[in-house]
Amino acid sequence: xxxxxxxxxxxxxxxxxxxxxxxxxxxxxxxxxxxxxxxxxxxxxxxxxxxxxxxxxxxxxxxxxxxxxxxxxxxxxxxxxxxxxxxxxxxxxxxxxxxxxxxxxxxxxxxxxxxxxxxxxxxxxxxxxxxxxxxxxxxxxxxxxxxxxxxxxxxxxxxxxxxxxxxxxxxxxxxxxxxxxxxxxxxxxxxxxxxxxxxxxxxxxxxxxxxxxxxxxxxxxxxxxxxxxxxxxxxxxxxxxxx
Amino acid sequence: xxxxxxxxxxxxxxxxxxxxxxxxxxxxxxxxxxxxxxxxxxxxxxxxxxxxxxxxxxxxxxxxxxxxxxxxxxxxxxxxxxxx
Numbered sequence: 001x002x003x004x005x006x007x008x009x010x011x012x013x014x015x016x017x018x019x020x021x022x023x024x025x026x027x028x029x030x031x032x033x034x035x036x037x038x039x040x041x042x043x044x045x046x047x048x049x050x051x052x053x054x055x056x057x058x059x060x061x062x063x064x065x066x067x068x069x070x071x072x073x074x075x076x077x078x079x080x081x082x083x084x085x086x087x088x089x090x091x092x093x094x095x096x097x098x099x100x101x102x103x104x105x106x107x108x109x110x111x112x113x114x115x116x117x118x119x120x121x122x123x124x125x126x127x128x129x130x131x132x133x134x135x136x137x138x139x140x141x142x143x144x145x146x147x148x149x150x151x152x153x154x155x156x157x158x159x160x161x162x163x164x165x166x167x168x169x170x171x172x173x174x175x176x177x178x179x180x181x182x183x184x185x186x187x188x189x190x191x192x193x194x195x196x197x198x199x200x201x202x203x204x205x206x207x208x209x210x211x212x213x214x215x216x217x218x219x220x221x222x223x224x225x226x227x228x229x230x231x232x233x234x235x236x237x238x239x240x241x242x243x
Numbered sequence: 244x245x246x247x248x249x250x251x252x253x254x255x256x257x258x259x260x261x262x263x264x265x266x267x268x269x270x271x272x273x274x275x276x277x278x279x280x281x282x283x284x285x286x287x288x289x290x291x292x293x294x295x296x297x298x299x300x301x302x303x304x305x306x307x308x309x310x311x312x313x314x315x316x317x318x319x320x321x322x323x324x325x326x327x
Contacts, residue, residue, distance in 0.1 A: 005302035006249065024273070034276035038258045041284060041305070045254065048301035049247050147294055166293030169246055 002059060005050035012043030029147050058079050065137065065206070072134055073199040076101065083131065085203045086242065087139075087216040088115050097139035097213050098132040101202055108242060111222055137206040138213025141168065149218040156218050160185065170207055182226065183239040185211045190235045194228045204228060208237040215239050247298075250291045257283050274316045281309040 014041030023032035027145040041172050086109065094117035096130075109131075111123045120160045121133045144167050149159055157176040164171045164187065173188040187207060203209055204225040216223040219241060226238040261283050265276060288302050 001258060005251075030271050030273040030276060031262060033273055034262050034265075034280065035259075036253075037277065038262060041259070041280065041309075042251065042254055044305055045302065046251060048305060049251070049298055052295060052301065104280060167256075167295045172245065190299040203299050 002052060003050045005046045005053070009043045009046030009048075009050060012039045012046060014042055014043075018038035024025045024114045027186055032140055041220070068200050072203070074198065074204055075132070077198050079103070079132070080162070081202060083202065084224050084226075085136070085227075086111070086131075087132075087209075087212040088133075089137070089216045089220050089222070090142075091221070093117070093133075096135065097142055097217055098133045099136045099203055099209075099212075100133050101132040101141070102129070104128040104130075108224075111242075134203070136203055136213060138209035138211070141210050142217055144168075145214075149214065151219050153183070156183070156215055159214050159218065163210060163214065164207065168210075172208075181243070183215055183223075183241070185215075185237040185239065187235045187237065189233050190230070193230055194235070200228075205235075205237065211237045212239055215241075246291070246294065250294065253290075254284065254287050257287055273288070274320070277316060278313055281313045284309055 016036045020033055020036035020040065023029055023036050039170055081101050081103065083102045083105060087102045088097065089101050090097045092111065093115035096117065098115055099119060100109075100111075100115060102124055109123060109129060112125055112129075113121075113123055115121050115123060115131075117134060119134075120130065122130050127172065141163060143157055144163060145161070146162065149155065153176045157174055160174040160176065164174055170191045172188055172189045175186040175188075177184050177186075190207050192206045194200055194208070204212060205228060208225050208228050212223050212225050223240045224240045224242060226240040227236075228238070230237050255280070258280055261279050262276060265279060273286070285306055288306060
């Protein structure tokens with residue numbers, strides 16, 4: 001895979017290294033020598049950035065994501081599950097964050113049992129309180145977070161910004177506001193949009209899934225994606241906290 | 244890679260503007276340019292707090308090299324003043 005940062009960096013370093021002695025000793029100009037030093041500095045920065053690009057190409061990552069999503073979508077479709085998934089923090093499960101899709105329609109489920117690390121799980125005491133527990137893109141992205149999560153809006157916003165803007169480069173900014181047990185997460189310039197497909201209707205888009213996983217892990221409570229909307233290059237994810 | 248593009252662009256613009264401003268002010272001492280470039284580099288790198296951890300650690304290494312150059316220049320200036 002050709003890396004444009006490395007090409008740019010090598011070019012700038014070569015230009016700076018050649019021009020700096022000429023500017024200093026021949027032309028005897030401090031401003032021009034300084035510009036040659038800037039060229040060296042930015043060149044080394046570009047080379048450093050080039051070595052931090054992912055080992056596998058974005059196309060390969062997309063193929064892996066698509067495969068996992070289509071398998072889960074086939075399972076949901078086969079079982080005719082239309083309920084919205086409940087994101088469960090790792091503390092309420094087997095140490096890994098999961099999402100449970102309840103089999104029974106109706107009221108908001110109350111999670112009473114710990115979620116075991118299985119596909120079919122019983123989350124309550126009633127016989128119909130059974131669901132499918134799946135790993136989501138959000139849950140899988142949590143290990144990428146560097147710092148521990150806190151329950152405040154600003155802490156969730158900071159963690160999501162780090163994840164979506166810095167590490168995954170899926171958006172340009174994140175804002176989190178909360179009211180009445182609901183968090184509204186505004187994501188600027190999202191790269192993966194919501195589509196009207198079975199998987200997204202149940203588990204949310206990958207970006208909403210990450211927002212939900214970070215929120216539930218930060219609050220230590222189950223959450224559900226209440227809605228998603230894209231308006232003028234900004235996506236809004238509404239997350240309902242389930243007590 | 245939009246955040247990398249923004250970072251490199253911010254770095255180029257701010258370093259370029261600061262050097263042009265110094266040149267326009269008639270500054271001829273190279274150490275002044277190096278000190279200002281170091282400060283600008285560190286500030287811009289600090290603003291981009293959301294870069295991934297590996298990128299941050301590599302940029303910190305470049306920052307340490309620049310701080311070393313800054314300290315050498317400061318030390319030479321101090322020795323020059325004390326030697327008078």
